[in-house]
Amino acid sequence: MTGTGQIIRLILRRDRIILPLWAVLLGLVPAGYVASFESLFPTDAERIDYATVSASNAGFVTLYGPLHGSSLGELVAWRAGFLPVIAAICALLTVVRHTRADEDAGRTELIGAAAVGRYAQLAAAVITTCAGGVLLGVVQTAAMVGQGLPVEGSLAFGAEMILTVFVFAGVAAITAQLTSGARGARSIALAVLAVAFALRVGGDTSAIGDGSTSWLSWLSPIGWVQHLFPYGVNSWWPALLALAFTAALAGLAAVLLARRDFGSGLAPARLGPASAPRSLGSPFGLAWRLHRGLLLSWTAGFVLLGLIFGGVGGSVLDIAAGNQELSDIFNRLGGSDALADSYFAGIAAIVGLIAACYAVQAALRLRDEETTGHAEMILSTAASRYAWAGSHLFFALLGPAVVLAAEGLAVGVTYPQGNLGEILGGVLVQLPAVWVLAGLAVLAFGLVPKLSGLAWAAPAICLLILLVGSTLQLSQWFLDISPFTHTPKLPGGDLTALPLVTLTLVAAVLTAVGIAALRRRNIPD
Amino acid sequence: MTEAITAAGLVKRFGKVTALDGLDLHVETGEVHGFLGPNGAGKTTAIRILLGLMRSSGGDVRLLGGDPWSDATALHRRLAYVPGDVTLWPNLTGGEVIDLLGRLRGGFDARRKADLLERFQLDPRKKGRTYSKGNRQKVGLVAALSSDVELLILDEPTSGLDPLMEEVFREVIAEEKRRGDRTVLLSSHILSEVEVLCDRLTIIRDGRTIETGTLADMRHLTRTTIQAELAGPPDGLATLAGVHDFQLDHDRVRFDVDTEALEPALQSLVKVGVRSLVSQPPSLEELFLRQYQKDER
Ligand SMILES: Nc1ncnc2c1ncn2[C@@H]1O[C@H](COP(=O)(O)OP(=O)(O)OP(=O)(O)O)[C@@H](O)[C@H]1O
Ligand SMILES: [Mg+2]
Numbered sequence: 170m171t172g173t174g175q176i177i178r179l180i181l182r183r184d185r186i187i188l189p190l191w192a193v194l195l196g197l198v199p200a201g202y203v204a205s206f207e208s209l210f211p212t213d214a215e216r217i218d219y220a221t222v223s224a225s226n227a228g229f230v231t232l233y234g235p236l237h238g239s240s241l242g243e244l245v246a247w248r249a250g251f252l253p254v255i256a257a258i259c260a261l262l263t264v265v266r267h268t269r270a271d272e273d274a275g276r277t278e279l280i281g282a283a284a285v286g287r288y289a290q291l292a293a294a295v296i297t298t299c300a301g302g303v304l305l306g307v308v309q310t311a312a313m314v315g316q317g318l319p320v321e322g323s324l325a326f327g328a329e330m331i332l333t334v335f336v337f338a339g340v341a342a343i344t345a346q347l348t349s350g351a352r353g354a355r356s357i358a359l360a361v362l363a364v365a366f367a368l369r370v371g372g373d374t375s376a377i378g379d380g381s382t383s384w385l386s387w388l389s390p391i392g393w394v395q396h397l398f399p400y401g402v403n404s405w406w407p408a409l410l411a412l413a414f415t416a417a418l419a420g421l422a423a424v425l426l427a428r429r430d431f432g433s434g435l436a437p438a439r440l441g442p443a444s445a446p447r448s449l450g451s452p453f454g455l456a457w458r459l460h461r462g463l464l465l466s467w468t469a470g471f472v473l474l475g476l477i478f479g480g481v482g483g484s485v486l487d488i489a490a491g492n493q494e495l496s497d498i499f500n501r502l503g504g505s506d507a508l509a510d511s512y513f514a515g516i517a518a519i520v521g522l523i524a525a526c527y528a529v530q531a532a533l534r535l536r537d538e539e540t541t542g543h544a545e546m547i548l549s550t551a552a553s554r555y556a557w558a559g560s561h562l563f564f565a566l567l568g569p570a571v572v573l574a575a576e577g578l579a580v581g582v583t584y585p586q587g588n589l590g591e592i593l594g595g596v597l598v599q600l601p602a603v604w605v606l607a608g609l610a611v612l613a614f615g616l617v618p619k620l621s622g623l624a625w626a627a628p629a630i631c632l633l634i635l636l637v638g639s640t641l642q643l644s645q646w647f648l649d650i651s652p653f654t655h656t657p658k659l660p661g662g663d664l665t666a667l668p669l670v671t672l673t674l675v676a677a678v679l680t681a682v683g684i685a686a687l688r689r690r691n692i693p694d
Numbered sequence: 695m696t697e698a699i700t701a702a703g704l705v706k707r708f709g710k711v712t713a714l715d716g717l718d719l720h721v722e723t724g725e726v727h728g729f730l731g732p733n734g735a736g737k738t739t740a741i742r743i744l745l746g747l748m749r750s751s752g753g754d755v756r757l758l759g760g761d762p763w764s765d766a767t768a769l770h771r772r773l774a775y776v777p778g779d780v781t782l783w784p785n786l787t788g789g790e791v792i793d794l795l796g797r798l799r800g801g802f803d804a805r806r807k808a809d810l811l812e813r814f815q816l817d818p819r820k821k822g823r824t825y826s827k828g829n830r831q832k833v834g835l836v837a838a839l840s841s842d843v844e845l846l847i848l849d850e851p852t853s854g855l856d857p858l859m860e861e862v863f864r865e866v867i868a869e870e871k872r873r874g875d876r877t878v879l880l881s882s883h884i885l886s887e888v889e890v891l892c893d894r895l896t897i898i899r900d901g902r903t904i905e906t907g908t909l910a911d912m913r914h915l916t917r918t919t920i921q922a923e924l925a926g927p928p929d930g931l932a933t934l935a936g937v938h939d940f941q942l943d944h945d946r947v948r949f950d951v952d953t954e955a956l957e958p959a960l961q962s963l964v965k966v967g968v969r970s971l972v973s974q975p976p977s978l979e980e981l982f983l984r985q986y987q988k989d990e991r
Contacts, residue, residue: 350784440819445793455794542781549745549775550798553767691748
């Protein structure tokens with residue numbers, strides 16, 4: 170462990186902007202919820218009404234988790250229920266960046282050759298990430314107390330975030346040992362998070378129905394932290410569970426680290442073919458090899474999402490039909506058809522945004538290929554820049570269409586009573602918005618390659634707008650920034666061509682400018 | 695004889711950094727040309743301009759009779775390039791990469807590939823991420839050498855190769871040279887590596903060409919370092935024209951000698967009797983030192 174301190178300082182230097190940024194920003198988001206709940210539901214009665222509907226609304230429960238009370242604090246903590254997922258993503262990306270990604274880049278080797286212990290790099294990455302989590306929790310608690318909410322509840326609320334960061338820092342510490350590359354480590358860690366989220370959703374939505382599988386939530390670290398129920402029962406023992414789990418993960422990561430060789434994973438590498446198949450002879454053939462794994466895993470993820478959303482939609486409407494009080498409320502809201510419609514339209518926007526993350530990731534493979542030196546090798550052959558970029562963009566633009574369609578079809582499987590055409594249409598109309606975000610990534614890659622990573626700001630901003638947009642009464646122009654604000658709300662809404670055509674044109678222009686800039690610039694830059 | 699590569703007054707700026715500052719490079723068709731310079735001299739940058747990966751900020755450049763920037767794809771069918779640091783896709787095997795690059799160039803010779811794999815002792819079934827630095831370099835070399843092209847551009851091709859493999863590389867390039875229809879541009883920062891292979895060389899420093907010609911042309915720049923154990927005192931050697939930095943320690947001498955003065959210097963050693971003798975060829979660094987001194991004068 171010698172040298173951990175120095176490496177921590179190195180990490181803090183490299184991440185001096187990004188680490189405080191996510192920690193503080195995420196910590197401040199719930200403060201916005203306080204103000205908006207106070208202005209939207211000033212009286213207890215209004216809050217109780219809202220809480221009653223929300224607690225049994227499967228769409229809400231899917232996104233935010235279970236709701237058991239109606240005090241201001243409980244509503245805010247519940248509404249912030251998606252933040253642990255984002256905090257978890259930040260945590261695992263940070264850990265992988267400073268362990269596996271560094272190892273891939275050879276930086277670990279440089280440090281490893283200096284007088285530092287075997288575990289120093291991993292320990293430093295985990296400690297720094299956890300410190301970021303603590304910062305996030307402290308900011309959040311302070312902001313809540315500052316807004317006049319009870320101290321114990323605010324502490325529990327902050328602890329939710331801290332514990333999530335701890336657990337997923339531990340998860341990433343393990344996945345960084347399993348694979349032989351940063352990309353694999355990130356993908357597995359994200360998959361673990363997706364499973365944790367799915368389990369939580371499965372358990373929580375069952376709990377508002379017949380409760381037969383509500384235990385699923387207890388298999389999920391996200392489920393644990395949400396069972397602290399800040400401002401309600403403030404139950405602390407799930408925190409102990411999360412802490413013990415983190416310690417176990419960290420211990421396991423250390424054991425795995427000791428057992429593997431530098432630069433490789435635990436799984437031994439197998440031999441492959443000595444010559445290339447016929448398909449591997451063009452830029453497109455190569456792009457297919459590089460993208461197929463990504464496409465396959467995103468498609469699987471989207472099928473899973475679709476199955477969950479479809480199943481949840483079905484069970485909620487069943488419950489509503491059997492409960493007089495609930496169906497009265499739903500009828501006032503526009504009848505159960507309208508309810509199902511708005512549920513699936515809401516889901517479509519979320520699914521579209523997730524698909525945009527895939528699009529950005531696939532488009533930025535171009536930058537990966539450039540920084541690793543692969544592009545230089547390909548472009549020194551008869552492959553043109555257009556062919557090279559086009560082969561990757563084919564997957565960045567059409568891959569999302571595949572995964573969105575897969576999600577829509579999967580909804581149809583678990584929600585057979587719905588109109589499949591409308592549900593499918595609802596997700597597919599998100600495509601032009603997805604393409605705009607992909608186009609921004611291409612633009613960044615072409616014009617300011619060193620800042621390509623900025624392309625991730627676009628989905629982040631859209632997510633922020635999606636998360637806070639409906640609660641904070643933000644001015645329309647702010648909501649209008651997100652292309653997802655402009656897609657038709659299907660099923661239920663009107664299918665208008667104008668926004669779809671406009672968004673597609675915007676995406677086409679962004680992509681074209683990006684490619685034109687790529688044709689003119691240095692490679693590598 | 696036609697020129698495969700012509701660069702005149704080539705300038706490349708990266709923001710405030712001037713990487714190339716009026717570089718001249720002339721490579722004749724059919725020759726093996728050494729491209730020498732210390733780290734950061736601008737070799738890789740010049741090669742990237744030749745490949746149309748980067749655009750020059752000034753000067754003229756022609757490659758195989760075309761403009762490397764605007765005719766890039768057409769020209770690339772006729773050349774093969776091995777970057778200084780070959781990186782492979784983690785999930786593709788070495789054999790797959792060789793075939794892919796060959797096909798992207800417009801065709802390769804499978805027999806030649808098999809032959810080269812054997813000579814370089816490279817297992818093509820391994821996945822990219824499991825190759826060592828030297829083996830990655832071999833993948834790039836086999837891919838380039840088995841392609842049927844007119845021009846090979848090799849950026850520090852032997853970096854990472856062990857001495858045995860360096861020898862194999864030399865043999866292969868020597869065979870290419872005998873074929874006579876291939877032009878090779880070979881960059882390096884080790885003089886001894888290029889001098890055995892190259893017909894001519896160009897030496898650059900700080901983005902500028904400082905010497906070009908055959909190695910024989912450059913002898914006037916070079917000095918050999920001699921260390922010897924003698925039977926008696928070497929009279930008059932210290933003052934001999936062309937002998938520099940003379941040091942005497944009992945019966946041991948150490949001095950640098952210009953190539954022209956090598957013969958009289960050795961004769962005066964032989965006169966007193968030589969017990970042991972070590973002579974070192976001039977290193978690139980010494981060559982530069984000479985050049986500095988020449989510039990200062
Ligand atoms: N993309 C870039 N941006 C800024 N400066 C650069 C860039 N590429 C190269 N340079 C600078 O240009 C100079 C020449 O670099 P280059 O890589 O061409 O040298 P080299 O002769 O290949 O060196 P080496 O023997 O180490 O490979 C260096 O000072 C380098 O820092
Ligand atoms: Mg170089």
